[in-house]
Amino acid sequence: MTDDSPSVSVALFTCDLRVRDNPVLHAAVRGARHTVPLFVVDAGVRAAGFAVPNRAAFLAACLADLDGALRDRGGRLVVPHGDVVAETCRVAAAAGASTVHVAGDVSGYAARREERLRAALGAAGRRLIVHDASVTAVPPGALAPAGKDHFAVFTPYFRRWSGTPLRGVLNAPRAVRVPDVRSAPLPAPSGLAPGTPSPGLPEGGESAARRRLRAWENGPLNAYAERHDDLAGDATSRLSPYLHFGCVSAVELVHRARRHGGAGAEAFVRQLAWRDFHHQVLAARRDAAHRDYRDRRRVGWRDEKALAAAVDAWRAGRTGFPVIDAAMRQLRHEGWMHNRGRLLAAGFLTKTLNVHWRVGARHFLDLLVDGDLANNQLNWQWAAGTGTDTRPGRVLNPLAQARRYDPRGDYVRRWVPELAGAGGSAVHRPWRLAADLDYPEPLVEPW
Incomplete structure:
Protein backbone atom coordinates (compact mmCIF):
# COMPACT_ATOMS: atom_id res chain seq x y z
CA MET A 1 0.00 0.00 0.00
CA THR A 2 1.30 3.42 -0.95
CA ASP A 3 0.36 6.96 0.01
CA ASP A 4 -1.91 7.22 -3.04
CA SER A 5 -3.72 3.92 -2.29
CA PRO A 6 -7.51 4.14 -2.09
CA SER A 7 -8.70 4.82 1.43
CA VAL A 8 -11.36 2.07 1.48
CA SER A 9 -11.97 -1.22 -0.31
CA VAL A 10 -14.65 -3.86 0.12
CA ALA A 11 -13.94 -7.60 0.44
CA LEU A 12 -17.22 -9.22 -0.59
CA PHE A 13 -17.28 -12.75 0.85
CA THR A 14 -19.34 -15.33 -1.01
CA CYS A 15 -17.97 -18.90 -1.08
CA ASP A 16 -14.64 -18.02 0.56
CA LEU A 17 -15.43 -17.73 4.28
CA ARG A 18 -11.88 -17.70 5.63
CA VAL A 19 -9.04 -15.34 6.47
CA ARG A 20 -6.16 -17.68 5.47
CA ASP A 21 -5.22 -18.00 1.80
CA ASN A 22 -8.05 -15.72 0.73
CA PRO A 23 -7.10 -13.71 -2.39
CA VAL A 24 -10.15 -11.47 -1.98
CA LEU A 25 -9.38 -10.40 1.57
CA HIS A 26 -5.63 -10.31 0.93
CA ALA A 27 -5.96 -7.95 -2.04
CA ALA A 28 -8.55 -5.75 -0.35
CA VAL A 29 -6.42 -5.26 2.77
CA ARG A 30 -3.17 -4.71 0.85
CA GLY A 31 -4.77 -2.30 -1.61
CA ALA A 32 -6.41 0.19 0.75
CA ARG A 33 -6.01 1.78 4.16
CA HIS A 34 -9.36 0.48 5.37
CA THR A 35 -11.37 -2.59 4.36
CA VAL A 36 -15.02 -3.52 4.73
CA PRO A 37 -15.30 -7.32 5.13
CA LEU A 38 -18.81 -7.81 3.74
CA PHE A 39 -21.19 -10.74 3.57
CA VAL A 40 -24.69 -10.10 2.22
CA VAL A 41 -27.45 -12.42 3.38
CA ASP A 42 -28.68 -12.64 -0.18
CA ALA A 43 -32.44 -12.72 -0.71
CA GLY A 44 -31.83 -14.12 -4.20
CA VAL A 45 -30.32 -17.34 -2.83
CA ARG A 46 -33.41 -17.94 -0.74
CA ALA A 47 -35.75 -17.11 -3.61
CA ALA A 48 -33.90 -19.61 -5.83
CA GLY A 49 -34.53 -22.43 -3.33
CA PHE A 50 -30.92 -22.91 -2.25
CA ALA A 51 -31.41 -21.75 1.34
CA VAL A 52 -32.05 -25.03 3.17
CA PRO A 53 -31.73 -25.86 6.90
CA ASN A 54 -28.50 -27.87 6.77
CA ARG A 55 -26.48 -25.34 4.81
CA ALA A 56 -28.08 -22.48 6.76
CA ALA A 57 -26.90 -23.95 10.07
CA PHE A 58 -23.42 -24.54 8.69
CA LEU A 59 -23.30 -21.07 7.12
CA ALA A 60 -24.31 -19.38 10.39
CA ALA A 61 -21.42 -21.13 12.14
CA CYS A 62 -19.04 -20.13 9.33
CA LEU A 63 -20.03 -16.48 9.59
CA ALA A 64 -19.63 -16.46 13.37
CA ASP A 65 -16.18 -18.02 13.07
CA LEU A 66 -15.17 -15.59 10.31
CA ASP A 67 -16.35 -12.63 12.40
CA GLY A 68 -14.28 -13.91 15.32
CA ALA A 69 -11.17 -14.25 13.17
CA LEU A 70 -11.63 -10.71 11.86
CA ARG A 71 -12.15 -9.35 15.38
CA ASP A 72 -8.89 -11.03 16.44
CA ARG A 73 -7.29 -8.78 13.81
CA GLY A 74 -9.09 -5.62 14.87
CA GLY A 75 -11.89 -5.91 12.33
CA ARG A 76 -15.39 -7.34 12.08
CA LEU A 77 -17.79 -8.76 9.52
CA VAL A 78 -20.43 -6.42 8.09
CA VAL A 79 -23.64 -8.37 7.40
CA PRO A 80 -26.57 -6.63 5.68
CA HIS A 81 -29.63 -8.46 4.36
CA GLY A 82 -31.21 -8.01 0.93
CA ASP A 83 -30.23 -7.98 -2.73
CA VAL A 84 -26.51 -8.64 -2.96
CA VAL A 85 -25.89 -5.99 -5.63
CA ALA A 86 -27.98 -3.28 -3.99
CA GLU A 87 -26.46 -3.91 -0.57
CA THR A 88 -22.91 -4.06 -1.85
CA CYS A 89 -23.38 -0.76 -3.67
CA ARG A 90 -25.00 0.80 -0.59
CA VAL A 91 -22.17 -0.29 1.72
CA ALA A 92 -19.49 0.78 -0.77
CA ALA A 93 -21.10 4.22 -1.05
CA ALA A 94 -21.51 4.59 2.71
CA ALA A 95 -17.86 3.68 3.29
CA GLY A 96 -16.53 5.70 0.36
CA ALA A 97 -14.97 2.58 -1.16
CA SER A 98 -13.44 2.79 -4.64
CA THR A 99 -13.00 -0.97 -5.23
CA VAL A 100 -14.91 -4.16 -4.45
CA HIS A 101 -13.11 -7.51 -4.49
CA VAL A 102 -14.99 -10.79 -4.98
CA ALA A 103 -14.18 -14.43 -5.74
CA GLY A 104 -14.96 -15.75 -9.21
CA ASP A 105 -17.55 -18.53 -9.35
CA VAL A 106 -19.08 -20.68 -12.08
CA SER A 107 -22.82 -20.99 -11.57
CA GLY A 108 -25.28 -19.08 -13.69
CA TYR A 109 -26.40 -17.20 -10.58
CA ALA A 110 -22.82 -16.19 -9.78
CA ALA A 111 -22.21 -15.06 -13.36
CA ARG A 112 -25.33 -12.88 -13.28
CA ARG A 113 -24.32 -11.50 -9.89
CA GLU A 114 -20.88 -10.56 -11.21
CA GLU A 115 -22.37 -8.91 -14.30
CA ARG A 116 -24.84 -6.90 -12.22
CA LEU A 117 -22.16 -5.90 -9.72
CA ARG A 118 -19.81 -4.74 -12.46
CA ALA A 119 -22.50 -2.62 -14.09
CA ALA A 120 -23.88 -1.10 -10.88
CA LEU A 121 -20.48 -0.34 -9.37
CA GLY A 122 -19.17 1.00 -12.65
CA ALA A 123 -22.12 3.36 -12.94
CA ALA A 124 -21.13 4.78 -9.55
CA GLY A 125 -17.46 5.14 -10.51
CA ARG A 126 -16.33 2.10 -8.56
CA ARG A 127 -14.36 -0.93 -9.77
CA LEU A 128 -15.10 -4.62 -9.34
CA ILE A 129 -12.06 -6.91 -9.12
CA VAL A 130 -12.73 -10.64 -9.55
CA HIS A 131 -10.25 -13.19 -8.18
CA ASP A 132 -10.46 -16.43 -10.17
CA ALA A 133 -8.16 -18.61 -8.04
CA SER A 134 -10.19 -18.35 -4.84
CA VAL A 135 -12.65 -21.25 -5.16
CA THR A 136 -10.71 -23.80 -7.22
CA ALA A 137 -7.02 -24.68 -7.39
CA VAL A 138 -6.79 -23.91 -11.12
CA PRO A 139 -9.17 -21.22 -12.43
CA PRO A 140 -12.05 -22.77 -14.43
CA GLY A 141 -11.20 -21.17 -17.76
CA ALA A 142 -7.42 -21.58 -17.56
CA LEU A 143 -7.19 -24.96 -19.31
CA ALA A 144 -8.79 -26.07 -22.58
CA PRO A 145 -7.90 -28.41 -25.44
CA ALA A 146 -7.12 -26.91 -28.84
CA GLY A 147 -10.18 -25.46 -30.51
CA LYS A 148 -12.51 -26.04 -27.54
CA ASP A 149 -13.61 -24.06 -24.52
CA HIS A 150 -13.28 -26.82 -21.90
CA PHE A 151 -12.22 -30.40 -21.28
CA ALA A 152 -15.05 -32.92 -21.54
CA VAL A 153 -12.97 -35.91 -20.35
CA PHE A 154 -11.19 -36.00 -17.02
CA THR A 155 -7.97 -37.88 -17.85
CA PRO A 156 -6.53 -35.39 -20.37
CA TYR A 157 -7.72 -32.56 -18.12
CA PHE A 158 -5.88 -34.08 -15.17
CA ARG A 159 -2.67 -34.36 -17.16
CA ARG A 160 -2.77 -30.64 -17.98
CA TRP A 161 -4.00 -29.73 -14.51
CA SER A 162 -1.15 -31.63 -12.83
CA GLY A 163 1.46 -29.65 -14.76
CA THR A 164 -0.12 -26.24 -14.14
CA PRO A 165 1.70 -24.03 -11.61
CA LEU A 166 -0.50 -22.92 -8.71
CA ARG A 167 -0.39 -19.57 -7.02
CA GLY A 168 1.29 -19.49 -3.62
CA VAL A 169 -0.59 -19.78 -0.35
CA LEU A 170 -1.41 -16.37 1.14
CA ASN A 171 -1.06 -15.54 4.80
CA ALA A 172 -3.98 -14.20 6.78
CA PRO A 173 -3.77 -10.43 7.23
CA ARG A 174 -2.26 -9.34 10.54
CA ALA A 175 -4.69 -6.45 10.89
CA VAL A 176 -7.99 -5.50 9.29
CA ARG A 177 -9.03 -1.87 9.78
CA VAL A 178 -12.75 -1.43 9.22
CA PRO A 179 -14.42 1.97 8.76
CA ASP A 180 -17.58 2.89 10.64
CA VAL A 181 -20.25 1.02 8.64
CA ARG A 182 -23.60 -0.14 9.96
CA SER A 183 -24.23 -3.88 10.16
CA ALA A 184 -27.06 -6.18 11.14
CA PRO A 185 -26.36 -8.81 13.81
CA LEU A 186 -24.87 -12.08 12.66
CA PRO A 187 -27.70 -14.31 11.45
CA ALA A 188 -28.99 -17.35 13.31
CA PRO A 189 -29.73 -20.49 11.25
CA SER A 190 -33.47 -19.83 11.50
CA GLY A 191 -32.93 -16.40 9.97
CA LEU A 192 -31.27 -17.96 6.93
CA ALA A 193 -33.71 -20.80 6.20
CA PRO A 194 -36.79 -22.26 7.87
CA GLY A 195 -36.77 -25.83 9.11
CA THR A 196 -34.76 -28.10 11.39
CA PRO A 197 -31.25 -29.16 10.34
CA SER A 198 -30.05 -32.75 10.44
CA PRO A 199 -28.88 -33.83 13.91
CA GLY A 200 -25.43 -35.02 12.86
CA LEU A 201 -24.18 -31.96 10.96
CA PRO A 202 -20.45 -31.20 11.10
CA GLU A 203 -19.27 -28.07 12.87
CA GLY A 204 -18.98 -25.09 10.52
CA GLY A 205 -16.24 -22.53 10.16
CA GLU A 206 -12.57 -22.08 9.29
CA SER A 207 -11.42 -23.11 12.78
CA ALA A 208 -13.23 -26.44 12.49
CA ALA A 209 -11.89 -26.88 8.95
CA ARG A 210 -8.30 -26.47 10.10
CA ARG A 211 -8.76 -28.90 12.98
CA ARG A 212 -10.14 -31.47 10.57
CA LEU A 213 -7.33 -30.79 8.10
CA ARG A 214 -4.66 -31.35 10.76
CA ALA A 215 -6.30 -34.58 11.91
CA TRP A 216 -6.54 -35.72 8.28
CA GLU A 217 -2.87 -35.07 7.59
CA ASN A 218 -1.77 -36.78 10.80
CA GLY A 219 -2.85 -40.26 9.77
CA PRO A 220 -5.81 -41.06 7.52
CA LEU A 221 -4.31 -39.29 4.50
CA ASN A 222 -1.53 -41.87 4.28
CA ALA A 223 -3.99 -44.72 3.64
CA TYR A 224 -6.41 -42.76 1.45
CA ALA A 225 -5.43 -44.52 -1.79
CA GLU A 226 -6.37 -47.92 -0.33
CA ARG A 227 -9.27 -46.93 1.89
CA HIS A 228 -11.17 -44.06 0.25
CA ASP A 229 -13.95 -46.43 -0.92
CA ASP A 230 -14.25 -48.22 2.44
CA LEU A 231 -17.82 -47.39 3.42
CA ALA A 232 -17.61 -48.53 7.03
CA GLY A 233 -14.05 -47.26 7.56
CA ASP A 234 -15.08 -43.63 6.98
CA ALA A 235 -11.57 -42.97 5.69
CA THR A 236 -12.24 -39.87 3.58
CA SER A 237 -11.22 -36.33 4.55
CA ARG A 238 -14.78 -35.01 5.09
CA LEU A 239 -13.44 -31.63 3.98
CA SER A 240 -16.04 -31.17 1.24
CA PRO A 241 -18.40 -28.93 3.32
CA TYR A 242 -15.45 -26.69 4.17
CA LEU A 243 -14.38 -26.52 0.54
CA HIS A 244 -17.92 -25.66 -0.53
CA PHE A 245 -18.13 -22.72 1.89
CA GLY A 246 -14.51 -21.77 1.34
CA CYS A 247 -13.44 -22.34 4.95
CA VAL A 248 -10.27 -23.85 3.50
CA SER A 249 -8.85 -23.25 0.04
CA ALA A 250 -8.31 -25.85 -2.66
CA VAL A 251 -4.94 -24.26 -3.47
CA GLU A 252 -3.69 -24.77 0.08
CA LEU A 253 -4.95 -28.36 0.16
CA VAL A 254 -3.09 -29.24 -3.04
CA HIS A 255 0.13 -27.63 -1.82
CA ARG A 256 -0.07 -29.37 1.55
CA ALA A 257 -0.87 -32.77 0.06
CA ARG A 258 2.02 -32.52 -2.40
CA ARG A 259 4.40 -31.62 0.42
CA HIS A 260 3.05 -34.54 2.44
CA GLY A 261 3.70 -36.95 -0.42
CA GLY A 262 2.86 -40.61 -0.85
CA ALA A 263 0.16 -42.57 -2.65
CA GLY A 264 -2.59 -41.34 -0.32
CA ALA A 265 -1.75 -37.71 -0.97
CA GLU A 266 -1.61 -38.32 -4.73
CA ALA A 267 -5.06 -39.93 -4.65
CA PHE A 268 -6.41 -37.02 -2.62
CA VAL A 269 -4.99 -34.46 -5.06
CA ARG A 270 -6.71 -36.37 -7.87
CA GLN A 271 -10.05 -35.86 -6.10
CA LEU A 272 -9.36 -32.14 -5.82
CA ALA A 273 -8.67 -32.14 -9.56
CA TRP A 274 -12.07 -33.78 -10.14
CA ARG A 275 -13.62 -30.87 -8.26
CA ASP A 276 -11.82 -28.39 -10.53
CA PHE A 277 -12.81 -30.45 -13.58
CA HIS A 278 -16.51 -30.17 -12.74
CA HIS A 279 -16.20 -26.45 -12.12
CA GLN A 280 -14.62 -25.87 -15.53
CA VAL A 281 -17.37 -27.93 -17.20
CA LEU A 282 -20.11 -25.89 -15.53
CA ALA A 283 -18.32 -22.63 -16.29
CA ALA A 284 -18.44 -23.51 -19.98
CA ARG A 285 -21.88 -25.19 -19.97
CA ARG A 286 -23.94 -23.47 -17.32
CA ASP A 287 -27.13 -25.16 -18.48
CA ALA A 288 -25.63 -28.50 -17.36
CA ALA A 289 -26.96 -27.56 -13.93
CA HIS A 290 -30.44 -28.50 -15.16
CA ARG A 291 -30.10 -30.02 -18.65
CA ASP A 292 -28.38 -33.16 -19.90
CA TYR A 293 -24.74 -32.43 -20.70
CA ARG A 294 -24.96 -35.15 -23.35
CA ASP A 295 -28.20 -36.60 -24.68
CA ARG A 296 -27.15 -40.21 -25.11
CA ARG A 297 -29.47 -42.35 -23.03
CA ARG A 298 -31.09 -45.22 -24.91
CA VAL A 299 -33.78 -45.70 -22.26
CA GLY A 300 -36.21 -42.87 -21.61
CA TRP A 301 -36.91 -41.48 -18.18
CA ARG A 302 -39.93 -42.92 -16.42
CA ASP A 303 -42.71 -40.67 -15.17
CA GLU A 304 -41.78 -39.45 -11.71
CA LYS A 305 -45.42 -39.21 -10.66
CA ALA A 306 -46.07 -42.82 -11.63
CA LEU A 307 -43.06 -43.81 -9.52
Missing part, protein backbone atom coordinates in the same frame (compact mmCIF):
# COMPACT_ATOMS: atom_id res chain seq x y z
CA ALA A 308 -43.86 -41.49 -6.61
CA ALA A 309 -43.96 -44.31 -4.06
CA ALA A 310 -40.62 -45.70 -5.24
CA VAL A 311 -39.00 -42.24 -5.20
CA ASP A 312 -40.33 -41.64 -1.68
CA ALA A 313 -38.91 -45.00 -0.60
CA TRP A 314 -35.55 -44.04 -2.09
CA ARG A 315 -35.56 -40.71 -0.25
CA ALA A 316 -36.49 -42.40 3.03
CA GLY A 317 -33.92 -45.21 2.73
CA ARG A 318 -36.57 -47.93 2.32
CA THR A 319 -35.72 -49.41 -1.08
CA GLY A 320 -35.02 -52.91 0.24
CA PHE A 321 -31.40 -52.66 -0.91
CA PRO A 322 -29.47 -52.20 2.35
CA VAL A 323 -26.41 -50.36 1.06
CA ILE A 324 -28.62 -47.85 -0.78
CA ASP A 325 -30.80 -47.37 2.28
CA ALA A 326 -27.79 -46.95 4.56
CA ALA A 327 -26.41 -44.21 2.31
CA MET A 328 -29.73 -42.36 2.16
CA ARG A 329 -30.15 -42.52 5.92
CA GLN A 330 -26.63 -41.24 6.47
CA LEU A 331 -27.51 -38.29 4.23
CA ARG A 332 -30.62 -37.48 6.25
CA HIS A 333 -28.81 -37.74 9.59
CA GLU A 334 -25.51 -36.03 8.76
CA GLY A 335 -26.22 -33.84 5.74
CA TRP A 336 -23.31 -35.72 4.19
CA MET A 337 -22.81 -39.03 2.42
CA HIS A 338 -19.78 -41.14 1.61
CA ASN A 339 -18.80 -40.64 -2.04
CA ARG A 340 -19.18 -44.34 -2.89
CA GLY A 341 -22.66 -44.19 -1.36
CA ARG A 342 -23.48 -41.17 -3.53
CA LEU A 343 -22.54 -43.07 -6.69
CA LEU A 344 -24.60 -46.09 -5.66
CA ALA A 345 -27.66 -44.09 -4.62
CA ALA A 346 -27.55 -41.98 -7.78
CA GLY A 347 -27.01 -44.96 -10.07
CA PHE A 348 -29.88 -46.86 -8.45
CA LEU A 349 -32.35 -44.00 -8.93
CA THR A 350 -31.34 -43.19 -12.49
CA LYS A 351 -30.39 -46.54 -14.01
CA THR A 352 -32.42 -49.03 -11.99
CA LEU A 353 -35.59 -47.00 -11.42
CA ASN A 354 -35.01 -44.79 -14.52
CA VAL A 355 -35.99 -41.63 -12.65
CA HIS A 356 -34.54 -38.40 -14.06
CA TRP A 357 -31.28 -37.32 -12.43
CA ARG A 358 -32.73 -33.90 -11.63
CA VAL A 359 -35.08 -35.50 -9.09
CA GLY A 360 -32.21 -37.04 -7.16
CA ALA A 361 -29.93 -34.03 -7.56
CA ARG A 362 -32.60 -31.79 -6.05
CA HIS A 363 -33.01 -34.09 -3.05
CA PHE A 364 -29.26 -34.12 -2.48
CA LEU A 365 -29.13 -30.32 -2.67
CA ASP A 366 -31.94 -30.14 -0.13
CA LEU A 367 -29.82 -32.02 2.43
CA LEU A 368 -26.11 -31.89 1.57
CA VAL A 369 -24.01 -29.46 3.60
CA ASP A 370 -21.51 -29.60 0.72
CA GLY A 371 -24.28 -29.02 -1.83
CA ASP A 372 -22.02 -27.59 -4.50
CA LEU A 373 -23.88 -27.05 -7.78
CA ALA A 374 -21.00 -28.04 -10.08
CA ASN A 375 -20.03 -31.21 -8.24
CA ASN A 376 -23.53 -32.32 -7.31
CA GLN A 377 -25.15 -31.86 -10.71
CA LEU A 378 -22.26 -33.18 -12.76
CA ASN A 379 -21.68 -36.18 -10.52
CA TRP A 380 -25.37 -36.98 -10.87
CA GLN A 381 -25.06 -36.69 -14.64
CA TRP A 382 -21.98 -38.96 -14.54
CA ALA A 383 -24.00 -41.59 -12.65
CA ALA A 384 -26.99 -41.18 -14.98
CA GLY A 385 -24.98 -41.58 -18.18
CA THR A 386 -25.75 -38.07 -19.44
CA GLY A 387 -22.51 -36.47 -18.25
CA THR A 388 -18.79 -36.88 -18.79
CA ASP A 389 -18.49 -40.62 -18.08
CA THR A 390 -16.77 -42.28 -21.03
CA ARG A 391 -18.81 -45.45 -20.33
CA PRO A 392 -22.31 -43.99 -20.00
CA GLY A 393 -23.99 -47.38 -19.98
CA ARG A 394 -22.21 -48.71 -16.90
CA VAL A 395 -24.44 -49.92 -14.06
CA LEU A 396 -23.10 -50.27 -10.52
CA ASN A 397 -24.68 -53.40 -9.05
CA PRO A 398 -25.51 -52.41 -5.43
CA LEU A 399 -25.15 -55.97 -4.15
CA ALA A 400 -21.73 -56.51 -5.72
CA GLN A 401 -20.65 -53.03 -4.63
CA ALA A 402 -21.79 -53.71 -1.07
CA ARG A 403 -19.86 -56.96 -0.92
CA ARG A 404 -16.77 -55.17 -2.19
CA TYR A 405 -16.88 -51.95 -0.16
CA ASP A 406 -18.77 -53.10 2.95
CA PRO A 407 -17.80 -56.80 3.09
CA ARG A 408 -18.76 -57.36 6.74
CA GLY A 409 -21.89 -55.23 6.51
CA ASP A 410 -20.73 -52.79 9.19
CA TYR A 411 -21.82 -49.71 7.25
CA VAL A 412 -25.29 -51.16 6.67
CA ARG A 413 -25.72 -52.17 10.31
CA ARG A 414 -24.65 -48.68 11.42
CA TRP A 415 -27.39 -46.93 9.44
CA VAL A 416 -30.08 -49.63 9.08
CA PRO A 417 -30.65 -50.81 12.67
CA GLU A 418 -33.41 -53.21 11.56
CA LEU A 419 -30.61 -55.36 10.18
CA ALA A 420 -28.22 -55.02 13.12
CA GLY A 421 -28.62 -58.70 14.00
CA ALA A 422 -27.89 -60.01 10.53
CA GLY A 423 -24.60 -61.85 10.40
CA GLY A 424 -21.72 -61.23 7.99
CA SER A 425 -22.47 -60.45 4.38
CA ALA A 426 -26.02 -61.85 4.75
CA VAL A 427 -26.96 -58.32 5.81
CA HIS A 428 -26.82 -57.35 2.13
CA ARG A 429 -29.57 -59.87 1.21
CA PRO A 430 -32.13 -59.45 4.00
CA TRP A 431 -34.95 -60.97 1.94
CA ARG A 432 -33.22 -64.32 2.53
CA LEU A 433 -33.41 -63.84 6.31
CA ALA A 434 -36.34 -64.17 8.69
CA ALA A 435 -39.58 -62.80 7.28
CA ASP A 436 -40.38 -60.87 10.46
CA LEU A 437 -37.64 -58.28 9.89
CA ASP A 438 -39.01 -54.73 9.93
CA TYR A 439 -37.47 -54.10 6.54
CA PRO A 440 -39.10 -53.70 3.13
CA GLU A 441 -38.98 -56.10 0.20
CA PRO A 442 -36.75 -54.85 -2.67
CA LEU A 443 -38.36 -52.29 -4.97
CA VAL A 444 -37.08 -54.25 -7.98
CA GLU A 445 -35.94 -57.83 -8.51
CA PRO A 446 -32.46 -58.21 -6.93
CA TRP A 447 -29.50 -59.01 -9.15
